[in-house]
Amino acid sequence: MAKKHHKGLGFGIDIGGSGIKGAPVEPDTGRFADERLRIPTPHPATPDAVADVVGQVLDHFSWDGRFGCTFPAVVQHGVVRTAANVDDRWIGVDAHDLFRSKTGRKALVVNDADAAGLAEVRFGAAHDHSGVVLVSTLGTGIGSALVVGGALWPNAELGHLEIDGYDAESRAADSARERDGLDWEEWAQRLTRYYSRVEALLWPDLIVVGGGVSKKAAKWLPHVHIRTPIVPAALLNDAGIIGAALLAAGH
Known part of the structure; x- marks a missing residue:
């Protein structure tokens, strides 16, 4: 070759x-x-x-x-x-x-979440955003990438925040939705709780949500009620x- x-x-x-x-x-x-x-x-x-x-x-x-x-x-x-x-x-x-x-x-x-986050800011859903962007991947766990002014803050493990006595990803990851048999709206309530805590700590300008479930964002994203604009990722896999x-x- x-x-x-x-x-x-x-x-x-x-x-x-x-x-x-x-x-x-x-x-x-x-x-x-x-x-x-x-x-x-x-x-x-x-x-x-x-x-x-x-x-x-x-x-x-x-x-x-x-x-x-x-x-x-x-x-x-x-x-x-x-x-x-x-x-x-x-x-x-x-x-x-x-x-x-x-x-x-x-x-x-x-x-892996850091790499995906940087790509979303350069070419994806947060294209050329100059503020504080959180890229959050929902899958087996919750991956997170924090990009500030276009620069990556590495290894921001925000999926492991303790919320209501639980490791956040054990309650709000896509795997938790499947494990607990939640419908989209019930899962969105857990995501609202999670992202509300994150935005209270970091005050991001934009949240981008990735992971396989972002392809179905129309089913659950409208039910996530937070202050910060939140959009599905664009580059996917x-x-x-x-x-x-x-x-x-x-x-």
Whole structure:
């Protein structure tokens, strides 16, 4: 396959619980420069097994330069600090060193919600917003990205706020809606409680809601009653790849 790494492109990889996806990205537009590749996430998702798949994605595109990579955990300067939804063996791993040794390329590893949040501010629902934007992803848990004046505040774990004696995501994530058999309006009441607490602490100018359930926003978003404007995400499953590529390319 012809080399796809040439000046002007970035490369992003999005590591999820079910799939590892990657594509070259045009940093000026956020568009993919080639069709993305998805490979199922190995089980168990150990560091070495995941790094091998990351290498396969890079090899598929003959990508030989620096790349960005999301990870579903707190990532502090490349070191994985939590493992809520991934293999415990990731805790304490320097993912930058791991990916470089396994793939031969430099990596910038970031929290998955952070990457998606940056992409939504650059190219999505919060395009070029200059204020305080919270991008909130509703899925198995609640991911959160805080972007202030276009700059990312990393690892804002706002899904773990304690509200009414509960870890917020245990009550308000999409998984909680399914577990408790809530209809859309009942779930929206829990989201109202959650986002009301967040806005009282941070006073955001805009909240963008992502995750798979954002495709069904018309069913529940009108029932979320808060002060802050709240809108569905625009980039959906591509946001992580785009944001990772932007961060790695220095954009």
